[in-house]
Amino acid sequence: MINLSIHKISTLLKVQYSNMLEYRVEIALWAISGIIPFFMLNIWTNNNLNESINITNTMLSRYFISAFFVRQFSVVWVVFTFEEDSLMGKISPYLIQPLNPFFRYLAQHIAEQITRFPFALIIAFCFFIFNSEIFWFPNLFILLLSFISTFLSFLIQFLMQSIIACLCFWTEKASSIERLLFIPTLFLSGLLAPVVSFPEFVKSWIYITPFPYLIDFPANLLSGNPTNISGGVTMQILWILILFPLFKKIWSEGIKKYTAMGS
Amino acid sequence: MIKNIIEVKNLSKSFDISSRKQGLKGTLKHFFKREIKSIKVIKNINFEIKEGEIIGFLGANGAGKTTILKMLCGLIYPSEGTISVSGYFPFRRKDNFLKNITLVMGQKQQLIWDLPPIESVYLNSSIYEINQFEAEKRIRKLSDMLEIEDELYIPVRKLSLGQRMKSELLAALIHNPKILFLDEPTLGLDINAQRNLRKFLKAYNEETNATICMTSHYMKDITSLCKRVICVHNGSISYDGKLDKLLKKLSPIKEVLIICRSEKNANELMNSGFTVKQKIKNEITLKIENSSITTSLKTILNKYDIEDLYINEPPVDEIIGKILRKKEYND
Numbered sequence: 001m002i003n004l005s006i007h008k009i010s011t012l013l014k015v016q017y018s019n020m021l022e023y024r025v026e027i028a029l030w031a032i033s034g035i036i037p038f039f040m041l042n043i044w045t046n047n048n049l050n051e052s053i054n055i056t057n058t059m060l061s062r063y064f065i066s067a068f069f070v071r072q073f074s075v076v077w078v079v080f081t082f083e084e085d086s087l088m089g090k091i092s093p094y095l096i097q098p099l100n101p102f103f104r105y106l107a108q109h110i111a112e113q114i115t116r117f118p119f120a121l122i123i124a125f126c127f128f129i130f131n132s133e134i135f136w137f138p139n140l141f142i143l144l145l146s147f148i149s150t151f152l153s154f155l156i157q158f159l160m161q162s163i164i165a166c167l168c169f170w171t172e173k174a175s176s177i178e179r180l181l182f183i184p185t186l187f188l189s190g191l192l193a194p195v196v197s198f199p200e201f202v203k204s205w206i207y208i209t210p211f212p213y214l215i216d217f218p219a220n221l222l223s224g225n226p227t228n229i230s231g232g233v234t235m236q237i238l239w240i241l242i243l244f245p246l247f248k249k250i251w252s253e254g255i256k257k258y259t260a261m262g263s
Numbered sequence: 264m265i266k267n268i269i270e271v272k273n274l275s276k277s278f279d280i281s282s283r284k285q286g287l288k289g290t291l292k293h294f295f296k297r298e299i300k301s302i303k304v305i306k307n308i309n310f311e312i313k314e315g316e317i318i319g320f321l322g323a324n325g326a327g328k329t330t331i332l333k334m335l336c337g338l339i340y341p342s343e344g345t346i347s348v349s350g351y352f353p354f355r356r357k358d359n360f361l362k363n364i365t366l367v368m369g370q371k372q373q374l375i376w377d378l379p380p381i382e383s384v385y386l387n388s389s390i391y392e393i394n395q396f397e398a399e400k401r402i403r404k405l406s407d408m409l410e411i412e413d414e415l416y417i418p419v420r421k422l423s424l425g426q427r428m429k430s431e432l433l434a435a436l437i438h439n440p441k442i443l444f445l446d447e448p449t450l451g452l453d454i455n456a457q458r459n460l461r462k463f464l465k466a467y468n469e470e471t472n473a474t475i476c477m478t479s480h481y482m483k484d485i486t487s488l489c490k491r492v493i494c495v496h497n498g499s500i501s502y503d504g505k506l507d508k509l510l511k512k513l514s515p516i517k518e519v520l521i522i523c524r525s526e527k528n529a530n531e532l533m534n535s536g537f538t539v540k541q542k543i544k545n546e547i548t549l550k551i552e553n554s555s556i557t558t559s560l561k562t563i564l565n566k567y568d569i570e571d572l573y574i575n576e577p578p579v580d581e582i583i584g585k586i587l588r589k590k591e592y593n594d
Contacts (some may be wrong), residue, residue, distance in 0.1 A: 011389035015375065015382050022377040093373035093435075096336050096366050098358040182312045256340040256354075259278060260333050 012103065016111035027112060033120035033224040034071050037064040040192050053197045055225070061134040062223035063194055065127060066146075070218045071191060072120040073113045074154040079178045082165035092260045102162055102251075109158065138222060145229065147223035152236040157185075159243035160210070166247070169254030184209070186220070189248045190216025194225075254259045268442060268474050269312035269335065272343035276305040276330055276498075299559065306329050306498040306551035307344070314441075317464075317470040319479065319489035319506070321583065327498040328478040329446050336366045336444045349442065362391055369450030372431055374419045380430035381415040384437055398437065405433045409463055417580040425456030432463070443467075445477035449484055461487050482583045511553055513582045518575040519549045520562070524568040532567050545570075 020027065030070065041064035044050055050060045065194060085091045094101040126134045161178060168174035186192060187213035195206055195216040206212050213236045220227035279301050305327050312318055314435065319327040333339045335344060336430035337353030337360070346353055351360035374383045381402075388398035406412050411433065414426045428448065436443075445464075449457040461484060466489075468475055479485055485492060485506065492509060494502040502509055523529040523545045532547055533539050537559070540548040551559045556574075563569065 007394075008389045008392065011386055015378065015386045016384060019375055019378055066528060089371060092333075092338055092368065093366065095338055096356070096361055097387070097390050098361040098392075201574065258339060260338045 009107075012107040013111055013206040016107040017114055020108075020111045020115040024115065027115045028119045030075075031072060031116050031123060034068065034075065034120075035123065036069065036191060037067040040064060043124075044193075051196075053194065055194075055196075058134055059223065059225055060194075061131060062136060063219055064227065065124060066219035066222040067118060067191060067215050069124070069222065070146075070150050070153060070163065070215050072116055073150050074157055074214065074218075075087055075113075076154065076157040077100075078109065078110060078158060079165040079175050080106075081105060082162070083173070083175050085167045085235055086165075086168050086176075086258070088224070089260045094254075095258070099153070100251075105162075106158065109154070113154075138224060142221065143226070145233075146218055149218040149221055149233060149236065150253045152233070152240065153218050156210050156236060156239050156243065157214060159247050163243065163247050166250045166254040169257040184211055185214065188212060189214040190219060194220070207235075210235075213239065265315065265491045266311045268313045268314040268349055269310075269476070270345075270347040271308060271310050271335075274305060274308050274331075274334065274346060275303060275342050276327075276339070277303045277342045279302045279427060297467070303342075304498050305341075306483060308495075308498075308500050308505055310493060312474060312476065312498060312590075314474055315468070316491060316582045317468055317475040317477070317489050319477055319485040319492040321478075321485065321492050322495035324468065325545055326495040328495050330498075331495065332366070332444045332446055332476060332478060336364055337361075338366070348414060357577050358552060362438055363440055364442045364444065365435040365438070367431060367446070367448050368443045369428070369447035372427065374427065374431055374434060376419050379416045380422075380427075380434060383419075384415070384430075387434050387437050388453060399441070401437055402433070405436055408457065409433055425452050427572045428456070428460065429463075432460075436467070439471065441471075441473055443473055443475045443477075445475065445479075447479055449479060455484065457481060459538075485583070511583055513585050515553050516550050517553060519551055519554055519556075520573040520575065521547050521549065521563065521567075522571040523547065524570050528568050529565060532563065535566075539565075550564060 041061055042058055044064075045057055050057055055063075082091075084103075085101075091101050094104060160181065164178050164181065165173050166174070167177055171177070188195070188206050188209065190212060195203060195212045198206060213232060217227060217232040217236070219225075221229065221232070277301050281293070281297045283289050283298070304500075308331070322328045330339070334341050335348055335353060337356045340354050349360060349363050351357055353360065353364075373387075374380050384402060386396065388395075393401070401414075404414045406415065409429045409432060411426065411429045414422055414430060415433070415555075419427060419430070428495045432448075443464075448464075449460055452460065464475060464477075465488060467473060475488070477484065477488070489506055491504065492502070492506045493500055493510075509582075518540060518583060521529075521532065523532060526545045529542060529545045532549075533542055538550040540550050542548070549559075560572070563572075
């Protein structure tokens with residue numbers, strides 16, 4: 001049974017990886033398009049904004065390059081593909097297979113991350129050539145923990161988007177709702193600025209939302225900036241435990257509304 | 264006694280559909296206040312299907328054939344009534360139920376577009392928890408039956424429609440389903456590809472005793488595969504029974520072209536009480552009721568000097584066209 005499940009997962013990943021390799025140029029472009037953290041780093045260092053939060057230039061640079069890596073491996077677009085597949089009736093063949101179609105999307109994302117990895121490394125390598133003083137190599141424990149934390153961040157985003165994606169059973173245009181989520185994700189996740197730079201009052205609210213655990217927490221962890229490791233991982237797991245049953249509920253209700261249009 | 268594999272009782276399905284009037288006024292009105300109508304597309308239908316049967320669902324576009332298939336395979340949730348397929352309520356989509364069925368849609372594909380079909384086939388085999396050895400055995404067997412081999416290793420986007428449909432069938436049948444739901448499986452295929460597909464379906468049915476429920480607008484698919492048809496008209500079943508009985512019912516008269524040895528003979532035949540459609544010299548076309556065709560022909564052959572005769576069956580397409588237009592065919 002376990003062997004069959006492993007076989008199922010590995011085949012799904014292999015097939016999706018082969019599929020993603022067909023789009024390697026597209027993926028390279030996506031990797032390049034994820035360089036927002038470098039722009040933000042430039043803005044922060046040129047304006048000496050790091051001084052206002054008592055962080056050195058080096059540590060801030062490490063934070064943003066870590067944010068770049070975390071972002072590269074936690075990008076989620078399931079809402080757009082699911083919405084199209086659902087509205088066009090493309091998920092129909094997958095719905096009558098003994099595997100929830102979201103596993104296919106999950107495998108697609110993971111395969112895309114694996115394909116993206118060398119491109120992200122090349123971009124980081126170029127960055128370190130010009131900024132060799134910023135280079136660091138975290139110890140293996142931190143590296144492993146950062147990897148797990150980035151994966152948890154990816155799962156949170158995947159679940160959030162999947163829940164929104166399921167709303168297309170009612171609204172048909174769920175991606176519009178996702179746009180609403182994009183704004184807090186952009187500002188509160190730590191992509192544009194480390195959450196530590198926010199006023200105390202705002203921070204106290206932000207930390208009870210899932211957003212700082214998407215980029216800020218894993219990026220701080222990887223870059224070696226001070227962070228509450230156990231608290232951060234606990235919050236990530238907690239959000240997954242909240243979002244997963246919510247997703248299951250909304251999926252089972254929404255699928256009753258599926259009309260298999262376009263076929 | 265062959266058991267029922269599908270039982271449908273008082274099944275109905277309604278869809279909420281919003282409509283709007285044409286033009287700017289209609290658009291604005293639609294923006295502020297949506298008019299949503301509940302349309303009953305399937306109305307209280309009942310039928311049973313026995314294991315191993317091949318059933319054709321006939322009906323005009325929008326009659327509800329595909330909606331019935333979608334409910335039978337568990338894709339959409341019925342509004343009212345009960346469905347039992349292989350002892351399961353399809354919409355619950357239990358793994359054991361899903362492992363027993365498959366759905367092939369002529370206008371939808373499950374193969375991954377940029378990869379060769381073999382990748383999708385192996386992916387399906389792992390989803391259905393078939394081990395590598397068994398999967399290879401089934402692929403060999405199905406590819407022999409479908410007469411495909413090299414095509415399995417060419418990216419889907421580069422295959423012809425017929426090759427794609429064969430690959431689609433291979434991927435859909437890798438788990439040896441006991442019930443096949445086929446929605447216009449020959450759509451867009453050329454004559455040879457259609458014939459090959461029909462040959463394959465017939466062989467698959469004979470070999471595995473699989474039940475096949477299919478819709479098709481190509482009448483040859485229906486006439487060569489289905490002994491029984493269910494005609495759907497505006498969401499209701501207008502006929503459920505044997506296809507040949509329906510054809511006889513809709514076409515109770517046969518045309519018989521008789522070539523007499525002389526024109527005199529033909530004139531005598533013309534005045535003998537048969538309904539004459541036309542007469543040209545020594546050739547005469549009679550309209551004879553199906554029920555009396557044997558006795559009538561015996562009489563003609565005994566009484567008159569006949570050189571040759573031809574019995575013309577009315578074109579099936581023409582008869583099926585009547586089915587699509589009319590509402591009621593039951594006795």
